Amino acid sequence: MTDTADTQPGWFSDEELENIRGRMPVLYVQAVPVRVDETGQATHFGLLMRAAPDGSFNRSVVSGRVLYHERVRDALLRHLEKDLGPVALPRIPTAPQPFTVAEYFPTPGVTPFHDPRQHAVAMAYIVPVSGDCQPRQDALDLIWFTPEEAASPKVIEEMTGGQGVLLRQALAHVGHAP
Amino acid sequence: MTDTADTQPGWFSDEELENIRGRMPVLYVQAVPVRVDETGQATHFGLLMRAAPDGSFNRSVVSGRVLYHERVRDALLRHLEKDLGPVALPRIPTAPQPFTVAEYFPTPGVTPFHDPRQHAVAMAYIVPVSGDCQPRQDALDLIWFTPEEAASPKVIEEMTGGQGVLLRQALAHVGHAP
Amino acid sequence: MTDTADTQPGWFSDEELENIRGRMPVLYVQAVPVRVDETGQATHFGLLMRAAPDGSFNRSVVSGRVLYHERVRDALLRHLEKDLGPVALPRIPTAPQPFTVAEYFPTPGVTPFHDPRQHAVAMAYIVPVSGDCQPRQDALDLIWFTPEEAASPKVIEEMTGGQGVLLRQALAHVGHAP
Amino acid sequence: MTDTADTQPGWFSDEELENIRGRMPVLYVQAVPVRVDETGQATHFGLLMRAAPDGSFNRSVVSGRVLYHERVRDALLRHLEKDLGPVALPRIPTAPQPFTVAEYFPTPGVTPFHDPRQHAVAMAYIVPVSGDCQPRQDALDLIWFTPEEAASPKVIEEMTGGQGVLLRQALAHVGHAP
Numbered sequence: 009m010t011d012t013a014d015t016q017p018g019w020f021s022d023e024e025l026e027n028i029r030g031r032m033p034v035l036y037v038q039a040v041p042v043r044v045d046e047t048g049q050a051t052h053f054g055l056l057m058r059a060a061p062d063g064s065f066n067r068s069v070v071s072g073r074v075l076y077h078e079r080v081r082d083a084l085l086r087h088l089e090k091d092l093g094p095v096a097l098p099r100i101p102t103a104p105q106p107f108t109v110a111e112y113f114p115t116p117g118v119t120p121f122h123d124p125r126q127h128a129v130a131m132a133y134i135v136p137v138s139g140d141c142q143p144r145q146d147a148l149d150l151i152w153f154t155p156e157e158a159a160s161p162k163v164i165e166e167m168t169g170g171q172g173v174l175l176r177q178a179l180a181h182v183g184h185a186p
Numbered sequence: 187m188t189d190t191a192d193t194q195p196g197w198f199s200d201e202e203l204e205n206i207r208g209r210m211p212v213l214y215v216q217a218v219p220v221r222v223d224e225t226g227q228a229t230h231f232g233l234l235m236r237a238a239p240d241g242s243f244n245r246s247v248v249s250g251r252v253l254y255h256e257r258v259r260d261a262l263l264r265h266l267e268k269d270l271g272p273v274a275l276p277r278i279p280t281a282p283q284p285f286t287v288a289e290y291f292p293t294p295g296v297t298p299f300h301d302p303r304q305h306a307v308a309m310a311y312i313v314p315v316s317g318d319c320q321p322r323q324d325a326l327d328l329i330w331f332t333p334e335e336a337a338s339p340k341v342i343e344e345m346t347g348g349q350g351v352l353l354r355q356a357l358a359h360v361g362h363a364p
Numbered sequence: 365m366t367d368t369a370d371t372q373p374g375w376f377s378d379e380e381l382e383n384i385r386g387r388m389p390v391l392y393v394q395a396v397p398v399r400v401d402e403t404g405q406a407t408h409f410g411l412l413m414r415a416a417p418d419g420s421f422n423r424s425v426v427s428g429r430v431l432y433h434e435r436v437r438d439a440l441l442r443h444l445e446k447d448l449g450p451v452a453l454p455r456i457p458t459a460p461q462p463f464t465v466a467e468y469f470p471t472p473g474v475t476p477f478h479d480p481r482q483h484a485v486a487m488a489y490i491v492p493v494s495g496d497c498q499p500r501q502d503a504l505d506l507i508w509f510t511p512e513e514a515a516s517p518k519v520i521e522e523m524t525g526g527q528g529v530l531l532r533q534a535l536a537h538v539g540h541a542p
Numbered sequence: 543m544t545d546t547a548d549t550q551p552g553w554f555s556d557e558e559l560e561n562i563r564g565r566m567p568v569l570y571v572q573a574v575p576v577r578v579d580e581t582g583q584a585t586h587f588g589l590l591m592r593a594a595p596d597g598s599f600n601r602s603v604v605s606g607r608v609l610y611h612e613r614v615r616d617a618l619l620r621h622l623e624k625d626l627g628p629v630a631l632p633r634i635p636t637a638p639q640p641f642t643v644a645e646y647f648p649t650p651g652v653t654p655f656h657d658p659r660q661h662a663v664a665m666a667y668i669v670p671v672s673g674d675c676q677p678r679q680d681a682l683d684l685i686w687f688t689p690e691e692a693a694s695p696k697v698i699e700e701m702t703g704g705q706g707v708l709l710r711q712a713l714a715h716v717g718h719a720p
Contacts, residue, residue, distance in 0.1 A: 034566075047278050102226050109614060285461065
């Protein structure tokens with residue numbers, strides 16, 4: 009799973025975090041930003057384009073760790089503001105029930121999700137965003153796709169670690185053809 | 187189930203609708219209006235106070251039929267605007283998945299829900315409302331309750347047909363003690 | 365939407381039902397039968413093959429109307445027994461919350477779902493089936509597909525009215541790539 | 543949150559685990575065992591009675607950590623077998639979507655859930671159990687309650703850390719009055 013810019017590493021040194029990552033599952037939240045019309049229908053899906061450490065590019069949803077003593081909804085808001093800027097106006101869901109749980113294993117094939125660095129368990133949410141999005145930090149750009157574009161092989165292929173599966177699960181959940 | 191003002195009776199005469207109501211389930215939507223903070227946490231629950239035909243008063247959530255050739259999300263928006271006014275700014279959910287389905291039977295005791303007039307099946311949603319609510323038509327008033335107030339026996343007892351159960355199911359779904 | 369054999373037309377004559385179908389939404393349940401392993405993971409998805417009135421064949425999930433004074437869970441059990449036989453041992457979900465709601469409109473394009481005969485609103489459920497399935501009545505056969513097969517274009521294309529979308533939404537909901 | 547007998551502490555020493563618990567959220571699963579009838583309706587809710595370290599007794603649902611490289615559904619099965627014995631025949635849900643997420647904070651009042659030892663985030667599931675339950679290890683007994691009994695103040699009060707809230711959220715989710 010591509011982390012979106014994690015500016016708050018928590019209370020661990022990099023070394024400690026690395027050590028823990030190899031020994032217990034790490035709790036994440038993931039958010040699929042959407043534009044909605046007045047009936048709540050998702051008309052566009054937002055994907056971040058970012059540079060991977062190897063210099064390649066890929067698309068991703070908003071992702072990040074839940075920190076110690078942080079509520080899931082606070083983690084969602086923090087990561088959305090971090091990746092979409094301070095005036096994106098995300099509407100965090102009222103219910104803690106995620107639409108799915110994506111389990112990223114360091115071993116490929118256990119689930120559709122894979123993260124070579126760690127075992128991450130991500131509670132995933134659809135988040136309507138009504139404001140102006142200004143991606144910052146390591147995110148180069150945010151592109152809005154129609155449901156048809158988001159479900160296309162071209163877009164899915166630009167997502168790594170199974171995030172393309174997550175995007176299609178999100179499409180399915182809001183009533184579109186995945 | 188108390189209907190909220192149903193100004194669009196569809197394409198049936200009253201007699202026809204009465205006839206159908208005794209012979210097939212009628213599809214409803216119900217919406218529990220909530221005020222949320224910036225993290226999506228529901229801070230207040232909105233209940234309509236209305237006069238029952240017998241002159242008594244009761245509290246209820248927003249309810250109404252889904253009409254022929256109307257999408258569920260359009261029915262939700264229509265009933266919310268009808269009961270809360272044109273500037274309530276309801277945020278219709280992105281996903282068609284309701285948080286529960288309330289089955290109102292003409293016979294009490296089959297489920298926790300009861301409607302002497304009909305067999306109604308209501309898909310129920312939590313709907314954040316950010317604008318100004320101006321109840322109109324037969325709704326006398328809209329009162330906002332804190333989660334603690336909404337869960338209190340006093341409020342629950344003022345709801346009929348099992349709507350008190352629905353309200354507590356809504357509280358549970360958004361993470362409050364029901 | 366292809367009805368699975370509806371042997372209980374309710375209390376309406378064919379003519380009356382036809383009349384109502386053109387004037388109000390009709391409530392349906394749909395069930396996607398799955399085989400699961402001991403961890404609950406869906407390993408196979410069951411599709412009925414049936415003859416359409418025009419002599420062609422198509423694949424479908426289990427579908428049928430909710431009758432007057434019938435609970436949703438009773439309708440689910442009735443239709444599953446009707447289509448899969450008396451010893452299929454379906455495990456009806458404990459919660460009334462469907463995984464999605466499929467809205468079939470007589471006009472194509474309003475939603476991904478289409479039924480030329482009527483406006484049907486179907487609450488859809490995943491139903492693990494552990495017993496022996498003996499399709500009967502007009503269902504010619506029940507075939508079990510792996511998740512990969514179920515998601516393949518070949519299978520999806522043999523489903524009409526948008527049921528291929530519903531199947532992929534079901535795949536997504538249980539954690540598979542849709 | 544009362545852990546049910548955690549016989550597999552993972553790959554951490556007690557000291558290491560204690561250290562991590564004070565610095566990052568720990569991922570848990572919780573399961574509310576239910577008896578269901580053939581229509582999937584929950585007729586009884588199972589609660590474990592166990593001795594707390596201080597010698598008092600309390601009731602709880604099935605709870606436990608998700609271990610490194612363990613799927614959520616495998617963790618659910620492991621903890622259910624650990625607490626209910628090898629022939630309980632739990633039916634692990636097909637979908638990874640929990641019915642709620644309970645966030646246990648070391649500080650009381652942040653959420654309805656509290657665990658003085660740690661920040662635990664529990665994905666909670668309803669699990670039908672059809673076999674014979676033989677509680678073992680530190681669980682003294684498993685008692686089945688009707689929905690009315692489970693919702694009674696007497697039972698709720700015997701649950702600590704907010705598990706009474708979780709039980710009522712489970713009641714609400716399966717369609718009972720919470």
